[in-house]
Every structure is written in C-alpha cells, then in structure tokens.
Amino acid sequence: MTPLASAESPLVRPHVADVRQRLEALRGDGLLREDLFVDGALRPATGDARLEVTDPATGAVIARVASASGDDVLAAVEAAERARRHWAARTATDRSNVLWRWHELILEHRHDLGVLLTAEQGKPLAAAEGEVAYSAAFIRWYAEEARRAYGEIVPSNKAGRRILVTHQPVGVVGAITPWNFPSLMIARKVAPAIAAGCAVVLKPASETPLSALALAELAARAGLPPGVLNVVHGDPVEVGAVLTGDERVRLITFTGSTEIGRLLMAQSARSVKRLTLELGGNAPFIVFDDADLDAALAGAIESKYRNAGQTCVCANRILVQGGVHDELVERYAEQAAAMRVGHGLEAGVAIGPLIDEAAVRKVERHLADAAAKGARVLGGGHRHELGGTFFEPTVLVGADPSMELAGAETFGPVAPFFRFEDEEEAVELANSTESGLAAYFFTRDLGRAFRVSEGLEFGVVGVNTGAISYEGAPFGGMKQSGLGREGSRHGLEEFLETKYVCIEGIGQ
Ligand code: NAP
Numbered sequence: 001m002t003p004l005a006s007a008e009s010p011l012v013r014p015h016v017a018d019v020r021q022r023l024e025a026l027r028g029d030g031l032l033r034e035d036l037f038v039d040g041a042l043r044p045a046t047g048d049a050r051l052e053v054t055d056p057a058t059g060a061v062i063a064r065v066a067s068a069s070g071d072d073v074l075a076a077v078e079a080a081e082r083a084r085r086h087w088a089a090r091t092a093t094d095r096s097n098v099l100w101r102w103h104e105l106i107l108e109h110r111h112d113l114g115v116l117l118t119a120e121q122g123k124p125l126a127a128a129e130g131e132v133a134y135s136a137a138f139i140r141w142y143a144e145e146a147r148r149a150y151g152e153i154v155p156s157n158k159a160g161r162r163i164l165v166t167h168q169p170v171g172v173v174g175a176i177t178p179w180n181f182p183s184l185m186i187a188r189k190v191a192p193a194i195a196a197g198c199a200v201v202l203k204p205a206s207e208t209p210l211s212a213l214a215l216a217e218l219a220a221r222a223g224l225p226p227g228v229l230n231v232v233h234g235d236p237v238e239v240g241a242v243l244t245g246d247e248r249v250r251l252i253t254f255t256g257s258t259e260i261g262r263l264l265m266a267q268s269a270r271s272v273k274r275l276t277l278e279l280g281g282n283a284p285f286i287v288f289d290d291a292d293l294d295a296a297l298a299g300a301i302e303s304k305y306r307n308a309g310q311t312c313v314c315a316n317r318i319l320v321q322g323g324v325h326d327e328l329v330e331r332y333a334e335q336a337a338a339m340r341v342g343h344g345l346e347a348g349v350a351i352g353p354l355i356d357e358a359a360v361r362k363v364e365r366h367l368a369d370a371a372a373k374g375a376r377v378l379g380g381g382h383r384h385e386l387g388g389t390f391f392e393p394t395v396l397v398g399a400d401p402s403m404e405l406a407g408a409e410t411f412g413p414v415a416p417f418f419r420f421e422d423e424e425e426a427v428e429l430a431n432s433t434e435s436g437l438a439a440y441f442f443t444r445d446l447g448r449a450f451r452v453s454e455g456l457e458f459g460v461v462g463v464n465t466g467a468i469s470y471e472g473a474p475f476g477g478m479k480q481s482g483l484g485r486e487g488s489r490h491g492l493e494e495f496l497e498t499k500y501v502c503i504e505g506i507g508q
Contacts, residue, residue, distance in 0.1 A: 009386055009387040009388070012057060012058050012342075012343055012386055012387065012388065013058070015055075015057060015058055015343045015345060015346075016055075016058050016060045018345065019055055019058070019060070019062060019119050019345065020060075020062070022115050022119070022345075023062055023063070023115075023116070023119060026112055026115065026116060026214075029112065030217055031109065031112055031113070031116065031214045031217060031218075032063065032116065032210060032213075032214070033210075033213040033214070033217060034050075034063055034064060034065045034066060034213075035065075035066050036066050036068055036072055036076075036230075036231060036232050036233070037213060037216040037217075037229075037230060037231040038072070038075055038076045038079055038230045038231075038232065039075070039076075039079035039082075039083075039226045039227045039230065040079075040220060040225065040226025040227060041226070044066055045066035045067055045068050045069060045072050045234070046069045046071050046072055047067065047069045049066075049067035049069075049234075049235075050064040050065060050066060050067055051064070051065050051066075051067050051206050051209065051233060051234070052064055053065060053120050053207070053208070053209065053210060054120075054207075055119050055120070055122070056120075056121065056122040056207075056352070056353045056354070056355050056356060056388075056389055057122050057342075057343045057344060057352060057353045057388065057389075057390075058343070058388070059388055062119055062120065062210075063120075063210055065209045065210070065213075065233055066233070066234075067233065067234040067235060068232040068233060068234030068235075068238075068239060069234070069238070070238050070239075070241070070242050072232055072234070073201065073203075073232050073234070073238070073239050073242040073243065074242060074246070076201045076230035076232045077172060077174075077201055077242070077243070077246050077248055077249060079199075079226070079227035079230055080172045080173075080199035080200065080201050080227055080228070080230055080248075081171075081172055081199070081248045082227055083199045083225060083226060083227025083228045084169070084171055084172055084197070084198060084199035084227075084228075086225065087194070087197055087198075087199055087225060087228050088168070088169045088197035088198075090197075092146050092147045092149065093147060095146045095194065095195060095197065096143045096144070096146040096147050096195070097143075097223075098194075098222055098223045098224050099139050099140075099142055099143035099146060099191060099194065099195060099222075100140065100143040101222035101223060102139050102218060102219050102222035102224065103136045103137075103139040103140040103143060104222075105218040105221055105222055106132060106135060106136040106139065106215070106218055107133065107136050109132075109214075109218065110129050110132045110133055110136075111129060112214075113128075113129075113132040113183065113211065113214055113215075114128040114129035114131075114132050115128070115345070116210050116211055116214055117131060117132065117182055117183055117208075117210075117211050118344035118345055118352075119210070119345075120182065120207065120208045120209075120210045120211065121179060121180070121182050121207070121208050121211075121355070122308070122344055122352040122353045122354075122355065122389075123307050123308070123344050123352050124344045124349045124350065124351075124352055125344055125345055127306070127307065127344075128344065131181055131183050131184050132183050134184055134187075134469065134471070135183040135184045135186070135187035135188075135215075136187070137471045138184070138187040138188050138191050138471045138487065139187055139191045140471075141191070141471040141472060141487070141488075142191035142192045142194075142195035142491075142492065143191075143195065145192070145195055145489055145491075145492050146195035146196070146492075148489065148492075149167045149196065149492060149496060150167075151164060151165050151166040151167060152164075152165040153165075158504075159508060160504055160505070160506070160507060160508050161502065161503065161504050162502075162503040162504075162506070163500070163501075163502055163503075164500070164501040164502075164503065165498060165499070165500055165501075166498075166499050166501065167196075167493075167496040167497065167498060167499070168197070168496065168497050168499055169196045169197035169198045169495060169496065169497070170196070170198055170250045170251045170274060170495055170496065170497050171198060171199075171248070171249075171250040171251070172198065172199055172200075172201065172248050172249045172250055172251075173189075173193045173198045173199070173200045173201070173249070173250070173251045173252075173253060173495065174200075174201050174203070174243035174244070174249045174251070174252045174253070175189045175190060175193070175200050175201070175202045175203070175252075175253045175254075176202075176203045176236075176239075176240065176243070176252070176253075176254045176255070176256065176264070177189065177202070177203070177204050177205060177212075177254075177255050177256070178205050178255050178256045178257075179205035179206075179207040179208040179355055180307060180310045180311055180312075180355070181307075181311070182204065182205065182208035182210075182211035182212065183211045183215060185255045185278075186202060186204065186211070186212055186215055187215070188255075188475075188486040188487060188491070189202075189253045189255070189276075189486065190202065190215075190219075190229060192486070192491045192492045192494065192495050193253070193495045194224070194228055194229065195492060195495075196492055196495035196496050198251075198495050199227055199228045199229070199230075200228070200229050200230065201230045201232060201243060201249070202216075202229065202230065202231050202232070203231075203232055203233060203234070203236070203239045203240070203243070204231065204233055205256075206233060206234075206236065207355060207356070209231070209233040212231050212233070213231055216229055216230075216231045236260075240263075240264060240267065241267070244264055244267035244268045244270075244271075244273070245267070245270070245271070246271075247271045249271075249273065250273060250274060251273055251274040251275070251276070251494075251495065252264055252268050252273050252274075252275050252276075253275075253276040253277075253484075253494070254275070254276070254277050254278070254279075255277075255278040255279075255312075256278075256279070257279065257280050258279040258280040258434075258435070258480050258481070261277045261279040261482065264277075265277065274494075275483055275484070276482075276483060276484035276485075276486070276494045277482040277483045277484065278312070278475075278476060278477065278481075278482050278484075278486060279312075279435075279437075279477060279480065279481050279482040280312060280409055280435055280437070280480075280481065281312040281313055281314075281316070281409060281435050281437030281438055281477065281481055282316045282317070282407070282408065282409055282433040282434075282435040282437075283303070283313055283314060283315050283316050283317070283437065283438045283439055283440065283458075284315075284316070284317050284319055284429070284430035284433075284439050284440070284441075284456075285299070285300055285303060285304075285315035285317065285318045285319065285439075285440045285441075285466070286319045286320075286426050286430060286439075286440065286441035286442070286452070287300070287318070287319070287320045287321065287324060287328060287441070287442045288321050288423070288426070288441065288442060288443040288445070288448065289321045289322070289323035289324050290443055290444045290445050290448075291324065291442035291443055291444065291464075292442065292444060292464070293324060293327065293328060293331075295442060295464060295465075296328065296442040296464075297328060297331055297332060297335065298466070299440065299442065299462075299464075299465055299466030299467070300315055300318055300328075300332060300415070300466060301332065301335050301336065301339075301466075302466045302467060303315040303440060303462075303466035303467070304318070304413070304415045305336070305339060305350065305351055305393060305413055307352075308351050308352055308353070308354055308391070308412065308413050309410065309411060309412045309413040309414065310354065310355065310359070310411050310412065312409070312437055312438075312481075313437060313438035313460065313468070314409075314411075315415070315440065315466070316405070316409055316410060316416075317399070317405075317406060317416060317418055317429075317430075318332075318415055318416065318417050318418065319417075319418045319419075319420050319426055319429055319430065320417055320418070320419060320420070321419075321420055321421065321422075321426070322419060322420070322421050325417070325419050328417075329378065329395070329397055329417050332395060332415065332417075333378045333379045333395045336379055336380065336393040336394075336395050336415065337379045337380070337393070339351055339393050341384050341386065341390055341391075341392065341393070342386065342390075351393060351413055352390075353386075353388055353389040353390045353391075354389040354390075354391055354411075354412055355389070356389060357389060359389065359411060359412060360383065360389050360391060360412070362410065362411065362412065363391055363394075363410055363411075363412035363413075363414055365404070366403075366404050366405040366408075366410045366412075366414065367381060367394070367396070367414065369403055369404040369405070370396055370399060370403045370404070370405055370416065373400070373402055373403050374398055374400070375396045375397065375398045375399050375400075375403065375416065376396065376397050376398050377394065377395070377396055378395040378396065378397055379392075379393070379394065379395045380392030380393050380394030380395060380413070380414075381394050391412055391413055392413070393413045393415075394413060394414045394415065395415050395417070396414065396415065396416040396417065397417045398417075398419075399416035399417060399418045400418065401418075401429065401432060403416070406418075406432075406433075407433065409435075423448060423451070423452065426441075426452075427452060427455040427456065430456055430458075431455075431456065431457045433479075434479055434480040435477065435479060435480060435481045436457045436458045436459060436477050436478030436479035436480070436481045437458060437459060437460065437476075437477035437478075437481035437482070438458060438459070438460040438461070438462070438468065439456045439458040439460070439461050439462070440461070440462040440463075440465070440466055440468075441453075441456075441461075441462075441463060441464075442463075442464050443463070443464070449463050449464075457478055457479060458477070458478060458481075459474075459475070459476045459477045459478045459481065459482075459485075460473075460475060460476075460477075470487070471487050471488075472487065472488055473487055473488055474486075474487055474488040474490040474491065475487045475488075475491075
C-alpha cells in the first residue's frame with residue numbers, strides 16, 4: 001500500500017489546526033520556545049541554521065528551533081563551568097529546595113507539557129502526561145537525595161590520623177538524550193546531576209527539543225541559577241564532538257542507541273571522561289506453563305505497545321512455553337487487534353504514530369525478513385490506513401533466533417512469539433543477545449522465580465509484571481546495554497567523585 005502523507009488523510013488532517021492552536025497558547029505562556037537556552041537566557045544560535053520539529057502524526061512542521069554551532073556549545077560549556085562552583089558551594093538544602101520547586105512547577109503544568117510532548121513525539125496524551133508526572137517524580141526523588149550524599153569516617157590505622165571520605169560533584173556534565181521519552185530521559189539525568197552540585201549542558205534529540213526547552217524554562221522559574229542547566233540542540237556530530245572533546249566536561253551521560261554510545265565512549269577516551277550510558281535493549285518476555293495467564297497477557301500487551309513499541313524496555317521477543325503457547329497467542333492477537341491507533345490528542349487512542357519514516361521502514365524490514373524465514377502474521381502487519389507513520393499493532397508466530405528481529409530491537413508495534421519447551425532453553429534463548437537491559441518472566445513457582453531471575457543477564461528483571469518503572473530503583477543495563485545506573489541513590493553516585501582525606505598533625 002502506498003502511504004498517504006498523514007496530513008493529507010481526512011482522518012488526521014483536522015489535528016493540524018488543533019495542534020497549531022494549542023501550541024500558540026503555549027507560546028504565549030512561555031512554554032514553547034525555539035532559541036537555545038544558555039547561561040539562564042534564551043539566545044539565538046550564531047548561525048542561521050534551524051531544525052524543523054514535526055508532529056509525527058501529521059507530518060506538519062510545528063516549530064523551527066535554533067541549531068547550535070560549535071561556538072554555541074562552547075559558550076554553554078563556559079557558562080556551565082562558571083556556574084558549577086557557585087552551585088556546588090550552595091548547601092544541599094538549598095539545592096534540594098530548588099529541585100523541589102521545579103518538581104512542583106512541572107506538576108502544575110503537567111497538561112501543557114503533555115500536549116507539547118504529544119505534539120513533538122506522537123504518544124497518546126495520557127501517556128505523555130504520565131511521562132511528565134514520572135519526570136517530576138525523579139526530580140522530587142533527587143530533591144530528597146541531594147541531602148543524603150553522606151561521607152564516612154574510616155577507623156584509623158595510625159595514632160593521630162583521621163580518615164575522611166567525602167563526595168564532591170564531578171563538575172560539568174554533557175547530557176545527550178533520545179526522542180522516545182523527551183521529558184523523562186532529561187529528568188533522570190539532570191535531576192541527579194544538579195542535586196549532586198554539577199552543571200549540565202544538555203543536547204536533546206533533534207526530533208523533540210521542545211520538551212527540553214520547556215523544562216529549562218520551568219527550572220529557571222524555580223530559581224535554578226544561570227548556567228547550571230543549558231540546552232543546545234543542533235547537529236549531533238558537531239555538538240557531540242565539542243562535548244566529548246572539551247576537557248572541562250568531566251562526564252558524559254547518554255541515552256540512545258548502542259552504536260552512538262560506543263562512538264561517544266571512544267571520543268571520550270582522550271580526556272578520560274566518566275560515562276553513564278543507557279543504551280539499546282532487546283527485552284525477552286517469558287511466559288512459563290505455570291504462569292497466571294491473565295496477568296501475563298496484560299503484562300505483555302502493556303510492555304509491547306507502550307509508546308507504539310518504541311521503548312528500550314519494550315518486550316522485543318515474547319517467549320512462551322509449549323503448554324500455554326497457542327492459548328496465549330490467540331488471546332493476545334484478539335486484544336492487539338482491538339487497540340485504537342490514532343493521533344495522540346484523540347481520546348481513547350492507545351497507539352500513536354512511529355517517530356519517522358525510517359522507523360516504519362525498519363519495522364517493515366524486520367517483518368519481511370521474519371516472513372521469509374517462516375514466521376506467520378496473525379494480525380496487523382501493514383502500515384495503518386491513517387497513513388504517514390502509523391502502523392498496525394502486529395502479531396507474529398513462529399519466530400526463531402535466525403530472524404533479524406531476534407537480534408535487534410524492532411522499535412515498533414510488532415509482537416513476535418517464540419515457542420520453547422523447558423526452563424533452560426528459555427533462559428538460554430533470552431540471554432542470546434548482546435543486550436542486557438530489561439527482561440520479564442511470569443511463573444507461579446517460587447524456586448523458578450529465583451533461579452530464572454538469577455540466570456538472566458539483564459540489569460532489570462520484572463517477575464510477574466510488565467511494568468518495572470520506579471524512580472527509587474536503579475535502572476540500567478548489563479553487557480552492551482550500557483554503564484552505570486539511573487534512579488535511586490545509585491543514580492546520584494554517578495555524578496559524585498569520592499575523595500579520601502587523610503589528616504595528621506592535629507593531635508591524638
Ligand atoms: P540515537 O540515534 O543514538 O540518538 C540519541 C541521541 O544521540 C540524540 O540526541 C541524537 O541526536 C544523539 N546523537 C546521534 N548521533 C550522535 C553523535 N554522532 N554524537 C553525539 N550525539 C549523537 O538513538 P535514538 O534513535 O534517538 O533512540 C533510540 C535508542 O535509544 C534505542 O536504541 C533505545 O533502546 C535507546 N534507549 C535506551 C534507553 C535506556 O535507558 N537504556 C532509554 C531510551 C532509549 P539527534 O537527535 O540530533 O540525532
């Protein structure tokens with residue numbers, strides 16, 4: 001089927017004017033911005049280049065943001081370098097209060113930020129507002145955690161000697177974030193960084209800079225001093241080269257593809273920067289014969305179709321034991337077929353568009369490869385009648401490890417079912433990937449719950465649940481899914497240096 005540009009589709013076209021009107025109102029409120037945010041103020045880029053931001057549901061251009069040059073990024077690094085000492089010198093309580101106020105402002109503007117997020121990213125408004133609230137929860141968590149960066153006094157090995165261990169902020173942080181969670185991925189990095197006393201230069205994804213600018217605006221209103229958070233969108237290669245090349249940037253925190261993560265790691269090697277990397281996943285979702293099938297079904301649907309399948313923790317491979325395979329597949333296909341696809345601002349929509357045409361082509365490539373190797377489509381399988389980048393929720397049976405979708409994230413609404421016969425085979429199949437981010441399994445056998453969660457080589461494991469997100473838990477991957485953790489007290493540690501102070505000459 002030749003896709004209609006979705007803005008030409010009579011089913012989607014009315015949203016173009018509606019989105020434009022809503023965004024104009026946000027511009028009036030100061031929440032829609034198009035300039036860079038450097039040293040506490042909006043400023044144009046030094047060059048003329050601009051990035052077009054489109055509504056992925058209609059293809060309509062909704063904003064044109066400034067594109068930072070290398071000099072603009074350098075100015076942001078300089079602003080951060082100037083700001084960081086003052087910010088670090090503020091008391092932890094002070095920093096906590098600013099974060100607390102930022103969290104409150106985000107919640108007050110939850111709906112507006114949700115509209116902005118849906119407009120630039122495409123996810124349903126309820127999910128967008130949920131993401132905004134979850135972002136605020138991270139900021140609240142780190143408002144609390146800011147006051148708990150405790151040190152230690154170590155029992156001494158010598159008379160008259162005192163041994164102190166303290167934590168200090170690492171300094172200037174370069175943060176690079178993806179488009180799939182335009183608000184959350186920023187909050188998870190920026191909140192712990194500034195709680196720790198660091199200053200940040202943030203490069204949001206080119207597809208979704210508007211949420212980043214709105215968050216920065218609210219941070220300024222909350223009293224965050226100039227230079228502590230700077231936002232520079234622009235050519236990723238150029239911005240990345242400045243951030244990784246500048247010696248004043250002491251840490252790179254990145255969320256995105258494993259490929260770009262590797263590149264940033266290599267570029268950061270020259271100045272031996274610290275790195276926090278949240279990279280791609282390839283989550284197995286395992287259902288054993290003894291599982292509560294209703295719960296497994298609900299978990300699989302939720303985990304697969306959230307954000308139209310465009311999350312790093314989406315079930316990418318659904319592995320089902322022989323005894324319940326056919327029943328689960330049949331019930332799953334029925335539910336998937338009933339899910340409503342549409343513009344995220346329409347009530348009742350469960351699945352929005354994919355981010356762009358390249359994302360749709362990747363889904364089609366995975367489907368064609370799977371079909372050629374013997375998989376069967378049970379539902380969906382095509383671009384949606386809405387046109388553009390909408391895709392039908394799709395169910396595949398007969399998937400196997402030789403297929404492309406077994407080795408790489410599909411990042412779309414495709415649920416491939418793999419059949420297995422015993423526990424050992426399931427764990428081996430689950431682990432047979434370079435990724436190690438999230439995994440899920442359903443069982444009512446307590447022994448198996450422990451054995452399998454210990455056997456899975458993944459940083460996050462959901463047992464009898466498909467929803468593992470919580471700001472108080474450490475999130476991150478093993479193997480090639482990354483380095484370090486976000487969330488919880490461990491997320492703060494990423495932005496702290498440990499200093500050992502050995503004091504003598506002050507008496508016994
Ligand atoms: P991506 O292509 O790696 O882009 C992520 C960010 O890196 C964007 O800001 C992008 O900028 C920037 N970037 C691209 N090339 C760069 C370069 N040469 N130097 C510096 N920065 C560069 O990933 P994506 O397609 O946006 O996001 C999807 C991926 O993120 C998936 O693999 C997903 O699994 C992963 N992800 C992981 C987590 C996690 O927590 N582990 C969470 C969410 C997503 P532009 O936008 O300007 O290109």
